[in-house]
Amino acid sequence: MAFVQQSSPHARNARPTSRVMLWVMIATLPGLVAQTLFFGWGNLINVVFCIAVAVAAEAAMLRLRKKPVAFFIRDNTAAVTGLLLGLSLSQFTPWWVSVVAVISAIVVAKQLYGGLGSNPFNPAMVGYALVLVSFPVAMTTNWAEPALLWQGAPGFGETLVTITSGQQTAVDGWTMATPLDEYKHKITTHTAAEVLTHPTFGEGIARGWEWVNAAFLAGGLGLMALRIISWHIPAGFLGGLILMSLAFGSNADLYTPLSLHLLAGGTMLGAFFIATDPVSAATSHQGKLVYGTGIGILIYLIRTWGNYPDAVAFSVLLMNFAVPFIDHYTPPRTYGHHKARRGVPGNQG
Amino acid sequence: MTQLWDFRGGVHPAEHKDLSTARPIRCAGIPERLVLPLQQHIGEPAEAIVKVGDRVLKGQKIADIGTGVGVPVHAPTSGVIESIADYPVPHPSGMSDRCITLKPDGEDQWCPRHPISDYRALERDQVLQIIREAGISGMGGAGFPTNIKLRPPRDRKVSTLILNGAECEPYITADDMTMREKADQVIAGLKIMAWILRPERCVIGIEDNKPQAIAALRIATEGTQTEIAVIPTKYPSGGEKQLIRILTGMEVPSGGIPADIGVMCQNIGTAVAVANAVLEGTPLIARVVTITGEAVREPGNVEALLGTPIEYLLQQAGVQQEKLSRLVLGGPMMGYTLTTEAVPVIKTTNCVIAATARELPTPPPEQPCIRCGECAAACPMDLLPQQLFWYAKATEFEKAEHLNLFDCIECGACSYVCPSSIPLVQYYRFAKGEIRVQRAEQLKADRARERFEARRARLEREQEEKELRRKERAKAAAEAEARKKAEAEQVAADGEAVDERSAKAALVEQALARKKAKTEASRPQPAADSAEDKPDLEALEKQLSQAQSKLETMQGMLDEAKAQQADNVDKLERAVAKNLDRVKRAEDALAETRDKLAARPTESQSNP
Ligand code: SF4
Ligand code: SF4
Numbered sequence: 001m002a003f004v005q006q007s008s009p010h011a012r013n014a015r016p017t018s019r020v021m022l023w024v025m026i027a028t029l030p031g032l033v034a035q036t037l038f039f040g041w042g043n044l045i046n047v048v049f050c051i052a053v054a055v056a057a058e059a060a061m062l063r064l065r066k067k068p069v070a071f072f073i074r075d076n077t078a079a080v081t082g083l084l085l086g087l088s089l090s091q092f093t094p095w096w097v098s099v100v101a102v103i104s105a106i107v108v109a110k111q112l113y114g115g116l117g118s119n120p121f122n123p124a125m126v127g128y129a130l131v132l133v134s135f136p137v138a139m140t141t142n143w144a145e146p147a148l149l150w151q152g153a154p155g156f157g158e159t160l161v162t163i164t165s166g167q168q169t170a171v172d173g174w175t176m177a178t179p180l181d182e183y184k185h186k187i188t189t190h191t192a193a194e195v196l197t198h199p200t201f202g203e204g205i206a207r208g209w210e211w212v213n214a215a216f217l218a219g220g221l222g223l224m225a226l227r228i229i230s231w232h233i234p235a236g237f238l239g240g241l242i243l244m245s246l247a248f249g250s251n252a253d254l255y256t257p258l259s260l261h262l263l264a265g266g267t268m269l270g271a272f273f274i275a276t277d278p279v280s281a282a283t284s285h286q287g288k289l290v291y292g293t294g295i296g297i298l299i300y301l302i303r304t305w306g307n308y309p310d311a312v313a314f315s316v317l318l319m320n321f322a323v324p325f326i327d328h329y330t331p332p333r334t335y336g337h338h339k340a341r342r343g344v345p346g347n348q349g
Numbered sequence: 350m351t352q353l354w355d356f357r358g359g360v361h362p363a364e365h366k367d368l369s370t371a372r373p374i375r376c377a378g379i380p381e382r383l384v385l386p387l388q389q390h391i392g393e394p395a396e397a398i399v400k401v402g403d404r405v406l407k408g409q410k411i412a413d414i415g416t417g418v419g420v421p422v423h424a425p426t427s428g429v430i431e432s433i434a435d436y437p438v439p440h441p442s443g444m445s446d447r448c449i450t451l452k453p454d455g456e457d458q459w460c461p462r463h464p465i466s467d468y469r470a471l472e473r474d475q476v477l478q479i480i481r482e483a484g485i486s487g488m489g490g491a492g493f494p495t496n497i498k499l500r501p502p503r504d505r506k507v508s509t510l511i512l513n514g515a516e517c518e519p520y521i522t523a524d525d526m527t528m529r530e531k532a533d534q535v536i537a538g539l540k541i542m543a544w545i546l547r548p549e550r551c552v553i554g555i556e557d558n559k560p561q562a563i564a565a566l567r568i569a570t571e572g573t574q575t576e577i578a579v580i581p582t583k584y585p586s587g588g589e590k591q592l593i594r595i596l597t598g599m600e601v602p603s604g605g606i607p608a609d610i611g612v613m614c615q616n617i618g619t620a621v622a623v624a625n626a627v628l629e630g631t632p633l634i635a636r637v638v639t640i641t642g643e644a645v646r647e648p649g650n651v652e653a654l655l656g657t658p659i660e661y662l663l664q665q666a667g668v669q670q671e672k673l674s675r676l677v678l679g680g681p682m683m684g685y686t687l688t689t690e691a692v693p694v695i696k697t698t699n700c701v702i703a704a705t706a707r708e709l710p711t712p713p714p715e716q717p718c719i720r721c722g723e724c725a726a727a728c729p730m731d732l733l734p735q736q737l738f739w740y741a742k743a744t745e746f747e748k749a750e751h752l753n754l755f756d757c758i759e760c761g762a763c764s765y766v767c768p769s770s771i772p773l774v775q776y777y778r779f780a781k782g783e784i785r786v787q788r789a790e791q792l793k794a795d796r797a798r799e800r801f802e803a804r805r806a807r808l809e810r811e812q813e814e815k816e817l818r819r820k821e822r823a824k825a826a827a828e829a830e831a832r833k834k835a836e837a838e839q840v841a842a843d844g845e846a847v848d849e850r851s852a853k854a855a856l857v858e859q860a861l862a863r864k865k866a867k868t869e870a871s872r873p874q875p876a877a878d879s880a881e882d883k884p885d886l887e888a889l890e891k892q893l894s895q896a897q898s899k900l901e902t903m904q905g906m907l908d909e910a911k912a913q914q915a916d917n918v919d920k921l922e923r924a925v926a927k928n929l930d931r932v933k934r935a936e937d938a939l940a941e942t943r944d945k946l947a948a949r950p951t952e953s954q955s956n957p
Contacts, residue, residue, distance in 0.1 A: 007772055009682040009764050011362050014768045117769075278720050284722065336600045337602075
């Protein structure tokens, strides 16, 4: 009689990576819907396109690296990277910029480092940062004017044509600076009240953006409820950002106010969906808290004193650098020991 | 209300306990054949004290320990010894071991028993001896001989005696059912152990998913000092270290035993066995076993004679062979799979799961670790399972050890939650095994080196002694020579004293001539000497200082490596030894050359 021979434990209750990734994708839906409602079809098209490119690039690389293609594609991680890029890129990003971003994410940042689990940097953010520094104009001028849909233009076809043709002439009429950018540039010469008259801020905090951020927040809380992400990274992320802006920016006539920091730009998407990428984040709970806080602080620093309007990508990448260091200093104290054993002999952080 | 502490980590696997709690404990009866392994616990195997063909009575001792840690084995029923040979025994490796096979005669005839109603009148040692003679070893995990465990080191007073009724593994209900049905025996056993140990506190820890057992024990302990601590259901709260933490807030020091912090844990089944042994005079010949899983039609708990083949129990429970895919001995978290149903029930057998493929499916193939940290969050020992896995896989065992690999209790919580389906525990077992092998080899190598060094020291000593003797001989010879010469001169002086003046003149002349000759002879010599010896000396000195500085560097590197527990300590140690050697040789050579030079006439040395 042949029984199954297996080492303990025999029971398992793991959510396989593929299912975790599927949940992550589902949780981004509210945000995607909000983006589509307020900014038009751009992100939706981006998302579909980026996922397709990401999966194709991953498959090609797996084949080149002689790995089981189907086995790894099914873990859905490439699709998530594509999805995150599609959500982060501006609505009228020319298709070739998206391609460059996705390819550098999947091929360079992930597969060349050894594939799933071996990449030290968040692939999506590597792709994003790369195109941001390479094509600054295409990346910063293509943000759709919020709430376009209510005004009835441009339609799906028009958006698609704009993205695919590389013909960006029409774009000028529909785009404007992002609220963070606008605020930062105008506040040096204007008062807060004057700055806020710009249409990008609308009636509330940042027209359209606030809803998109709220939707990502909702999706992120859902992931937390499903215990797919722990609270540590988002809490550290938002906590760091809040602390910094309370410490430095309480005067709205000088600095971007907290409400804008939280609800404009890629804050919630970054806090719940990007910084929480397990592969490139710190591992222990304590380490995750430090990691998230570091990102929050860096975002504030870059947004306030740096050259880029949004800073999620750079902050995440910078903290990715710090992960080995954080992990080195945040091991738990093992049961029955007096103190934690830090690091590992031979590769001291 | 007992104060409870929590431990970090832990998981909540599906319990599947009600499968086997639906009916009371049944008696499995006497099978056609009983197979009794001589080793049923850690320690030494017992030796058979019966021969093939002997008729034995129920409860008769059939194997005992001569020396070493262990307890005897008894005949579970009357019958004839059929063979003493190797049979498959319950072990993760599926190995065979020496067993006594008993063919029951169906009469179930007891040997004389000596129940003791008032054990308090005895010496404590006598009671411990009764427990030993009854063959009792821990009936939970590894099964350590109970009489030895009940005698902690003199300087370790046990202040808290814990009865472990947590039974946190899914499926297993043997302790639960025992507590429900034999609460009085459980408490009687606890009282005996408490009488032996005189602890300040007795506490029974039970998970809150066993309300009936809790109720039964409450009644049984009414009016006593024994606490019933109802603890939250969480795996592995029944792990000894976790239970101690929950009930006392203390942690067993790494590498230590509970007695180090004044605590002792005993199993429910062990308590019953102790009560039976002392109060009834019955040795340990049967135990409660949970037979469960979806491949049996009538899961439940049975009281089975030790030696009963698992096959027999499965058949009684209505096993459906076509559905049976995996046979697990123990719980699904820490138990191991059996290769055959032919293995017998032993003293530590608490559960057999006959699982269907749907129930315990084969895990999906291993994926890369995504560093999600789930494993660390689940680890009740606060280890870093992911890093341990990484180093175990890369065979960097020193690093795994540095991360406290040996504190891993192999509870499986980490594997249970890993989304990448990595069999983490398997890697830890592999690493632990490898490290143990390496340690044994290291020990052997150390011994060999010590022997080698002792031999070298002896040879050196002999050499030195020889040299000393040679020098002494040379000295003696020189002295004799000088004496002779002096005597001769004396004689000459005596003879020539007649003409003292001429003699004196002659002597002066002689001396002058000698001096002249010597100066002439030695004048070119010093130049040659210094040309030959001086650079030699310098070179040697340089060599020595080089060797010394190299040694220093090596020593420094070694110290650092040791402080960091790096993996090149061995290599560095060898390098240091080699350099030490080199320095010694250089020193010897230098000393020798210096001696040689010193032996020369002074002029040669003072000359440049
Ligand atoms: S098996 Fe070891 S490493 Fe894994 S959870 Fe249990 S104690 Fe921790
Ligand atoms: S649970 Fe598995 S995948 Fe996650 S960190 Fe631990 S070993 Fe890696």
